Amino acid sequence: MFRTTLKAFAVLGSLVAFAPAPASAAGGEEIHIPDTRFSFDGIFGTYDRASAQRGFQIYKEVCANCHAMHLLSYRNLRALGLTEAQVAAIASTVQIQDGPNDEGQMFERPGRPSDRFRSPFANPQAARAANNGALPPDLSVIAKARAGGADYLYALLTGYGDPPPGVTVMEGMNYNRYFPGHQIAMAAPLNEGQVEFSDGTPSTLENMARDVSTFLQWAAEPELEERRAMGIKIILFLTVLAGLAYAVKRKIWADVH
Amino acid sequence: MASGLHNSDIPNPVLRWIDQRMPVFTMMQKEYGSFPTPRNFNYFWNFGALAMVNLVIMIATGVFLAMHYTPHTSMAFDSVERIMRDVNYGWLLRYVHANGASMFFIVVYIHIWRGMYYGSYKAPRELLWMLGVAIFLLMMATAFMGYVLPWGQMSFWGATVITNLFSAFPVVGEWIVQLLWGGFSVDNPTLNRFFALHYLLPFVIVGVVFLHVVALHITGSNNPLGIEPKGPQDTLPFHPYYTAKDSFGLVIYFIVFAAIVFFAPNYLGHPDNYIPANPLVTPAHIVPEWYFLPFYAILRAVPDKLGGVLMMFGSILVWFVLPWLDRSPVRSMRFRPIARIAFLLWTAAFLVLLYCGGKPAEEPYVTISRLATAYYFAYFLVILPLLARLEKPLPLPESIARAVLGGGPLPGGAAAKPMEKA
Numbered sequence: 001m002f003r004t005t006l007k008a009f010a011v012l013g014s015l016v017a018f019a020p021a022p023a024s025a026a027g028g029e030e031i032h033i034p035d036t037r038f039s040f041d042g043i044f045g046t047y048d049r050a051s052a053q054r055g056f057q058i059y060k061e062v063c064a065n066c067h068a069m070h071l072l073s074y075r076n077l078r079a080l081g082l083t084e085a086q087v088a089a090i091a092s093t094v095q096i097q098d099g100p101n102d103e104g105q106m107f108e109r110p111g112r113p114s115d116r117f118r119s120p121f122a123n124p125q126a127a128r129a130a131n132n133g134a135l136p137p138d139l140s141v142i143a144k145a146r147a148g149g150a151d152y153l154y155a156l157l158t159g160y161g162d163p164p165p166g167v168t169v170m171e172g173m174n175y176n177r178y179f180p181g182h183q184i185a186m187a188a189p190l191n192e193g194q195v196e197f198s199d200g201t202p203s204t205l206e207n208m209a210r211d212v213s214t215f216l217q218w219a220a221e222p223e224l225e226e227r228r229a230m231g232i233k234i235i236l237f238l239t240v241l242a243g244l245a246y247a248v249k250r251k252i253w254a255d256v257h
Numbered sequence: 258m259a260s261g262l263h264n265s266d267i268p269n270p271v272l273r274w275i276d277q278r279m280p281v282f283t284m285m286q287k288e289y290g291s292f293p294t295p296r297n298f299n300y301f302w303n304f305g306a307l308a309m310v311n312l313v314i315m316i317a318t319g320v321f322l323a324m325h326y327t328p329h330t331s332m333a334f335d336s337v338e339r340i341m342r343d344v345n346y347g348w349l350l351r352y353v354h355a356n357g358a359s360m361f362f363i364v365v366y367i368h369i370w371r372g373m374y375y376g377s378y379k380a381p382r383e384l385l386w387m388l389g390v391a392i393f394l395l396m397m398a399t400a401f402m403g404y405v406l407p408w409g410q411m412s413f414w415g416a417t418v419i420t421n422l423f424s425a426f427p428v429v430g431e432w433i434v435q436l437l438w439g440g441f442s443v444d445n446p447t448l449n450r451f452f453a454l455h456y457l458l459p460f461v462i463v464g465v466v467f468l469h470v471v472a473l474h475i476t477g478s479n480n481p482l483g484i485e486p487k488g489p490q491d492t493l494p495f496h497p498y499y500t501a502k503d504s505f506g507l508v509i510y511f512i513v514f515a516a517i518v519f520f521a522p523n524y525l526g527h528p529d530n531y532i533p534a535n536p537l538v539t540p541a542h543i544v545p546e547w548y549f550l551p552f553y554a555i556l557r558a559v560p561d562k563l564g565g566v567l568m569m570f571g572s573i574l575v576w577f578v579l580p581w582l583d584r585s586p587v588r589s590m591r592f593r594p595i596a597r598i599a600f601l602l603w604t605a606a607f608l609v610l611l612y613c614g615g616k617p618a619e620e621p622y623v624t625i626s627r628l629a630t631a632y633y634f635a636y637f638l639v640i641l642p643l644l645a646r647l648e649k650p651l652p653l654p655e656s657i658a659r660a661v662l663g664g665g666p667l668p669g670g671a672a673a674k675p676m677e678k679a
């Protein structure tokens with residue numbers, strides 16, 4: 001019995017282990033994404049609120065010039081520890097098109113916490129026109145949409161540099177060690193000292209890349225902390241239940257073995 | 258007892274009143290209470306019950322997802338993310354449903370493997386087995402269409418690649434493809450009909466599962482020895498023995514399920530499916546969900562399109578005739594020393610195909626896939642038919658009770674009947 005149970009798990013295990021074959025890099029070349037340590041790593045990891053707040057600031061001041069995040073609302077920022085007043089103040093800095101009003105006219109009004117993050121461009125064509133034909137993707141779920149997740153984002157943002165000898169970069173493109181194909185239309189978006197943090201954190205490239213990656217991971221998986229906390233409770237409960245179920249089974253079967 | 262009323266011995270008066278007019282409680286008692294079940298099941302016999310629970314979980318979560326999901330190309334992706342963010346416990350519903358599909362396939366693959374290893378497909382259980390293969394095909398169709406619903410890049414391109422396969426069929430091919438698409442490419446009409454069918458097919462599965470269980474309760478279960486029970490000493494009532502054993506297995510299954518849902522909910526998925534579908538951008542590497550990979554590898558192993566499609570479908574359809582390909586009278590591989598090795602190699606070939614299906618269509622994976630495909634078919638079409646004639650099986654135990662309880666005198670009536678299988 002034990003032997004066959006073991007076999008059952010071996011089959012199951014190999015199915016799961018073989019599963020995630022996809023994720024490998026596209027253009028044939030396998031790019032190794034270095035592992036970055038984040039506060040949310042591991043099953044007990046949580047979001048470093050201060051880091052994510054700085055990350056939002058970087059998004060707002062830098063990335064939002066090109067990248068939309070249309071799945072997020074300003075009210076969601078409460079989850080990062082911002083107060084209601086802070087959220088309202090952030091929302092009110094943008095103008096949102098609303099309407100039609102009673103006269104049938106569209107009008108602009110200051111943003112409210114319930115509004116979605118305002119997109120920098122009205123449509124993808126406008127976004128391309130402003131970016132040499134390249135489309136800056138929406139960043140709402142970018143951390144889930146790239147193999148490597150936040151590790152990849154950090155690597156991408158810190159991976160700019162001069163191309164190795166012999167490699168020519170096309171007009172309007174930039175060399176990046178971690179982007180598939182190594183030529184990316186986005187110029188290095190983060191530069192030393194670009195953003196000023198009110199908590200005094202030095203705005204080095206590494207700090208900023210970590211903060212904005214944390215923010216983007218939170219944006220993609222806002223449920224992560226709740227999910228893990230629930231998971232730990234459920235698995236503990238199920239483990240106890242498994243013990244009980246096994247004891248009951250043993251007792252019932254005691255007279256027939 | 259008034260004429261026409263069922264003679265019920267249910268103690269509770271209200272239930273008895275119902276039972277006399279509609280004997281469902283008597284039936285449940287007979288089929289799940291006292292149902293005589295071989296006493297020597299191992300834990301592989303849990304997986305049928307697990308599959309049943311999994312089906313219920315899929316329907317329960319699916320119905321609630323459908324309340325918030327929008328089957329339109331311009332809204333489907335965002336509506337799924339909205340479920341994840343704004344619906345109470347929506348992330349839980351969706352992750353249980355998405356990973357539930359993977360769990361369903363893990364469970365059903367083990368269930369099928371069990372049937373193959375212990376010869377459960379052989380007489381008198383051929384129809385039971387064939388209904389099982391039908392369930393598997395329906396599951397594949399359901400899961401394929403479900404994966405299209407979130408309308409990510411892999412949804413769209415997977416749908417495009419797989420529906421296009423039908424165009425390989427001569428004469429009717431183009432027509433089938435247009436019927437699936439509802440137009441001339443994968444587009445809004447495709448998404449709409451896939452949603453309707455994705456809602457419908459699980460209930461068709463429920464129907465076939467019912468027939469599967471009806472057939473099971475006529476022939477009774479097979480068991481690890483592959484010999485029929487010969488009397489009461491070989492069986493136990495289903496309740497409480499197997500209800501208790503299945504409950505333990507069920508909790509273990511929930512632990513595995515929970516570990517995936519709560520700690521690695523996107524591990525089995527593809528990151529590209531979080532990129533909204535875009536007909537103008539082809540992903541570098543289109544891969545179906547992991548549970549289709551063995552068949553996808555067979556498809557790509559064949560250089561000819563129609564040939565590949567036929568081999569892919571054939572690789573599952575051949576299961577239908579397995580009872581007639583394997584004519585050996587001995588069911589359990591425990592007593593078939595050569596077939597056992599051949600089958601374990603087949604299992605390895607299946608896993609190799611699963612692995613190669615997720616790799617790009619280049620060397621060495623193509624050659625490996627071809628070899629594994631050749632063995633996959635050879636096992637069914639050559640090895641099993643030959644072994645039925647050539648292999649000398651080990652001696653079978655006299656009865657289940659004797660094998661389980663060891664030697665010694667058997668309780669009355671045992672071994673009275675001669676062995677009915679070789």
Ligand code: HEM
Nearest residue numbers: 315316319320322323326351355358400403404406407459
């Ligand atoms: C045999 C049972 C079923 C299987 C194997 C199955 C499989 C799937 C799969 C693989 C997905 C894609 C998950 C993802 O990546 O997001 C999906 C999505 C979906 N399914 Fe099912 N499903 C089943 C039953 C049902 C039922 C009965 C319903 C409705 C009553 C349903 C409603 C939905 C909806 C609305 C979605 C889209 C939301 C989403 O993608 O998460 N499913 N299904």
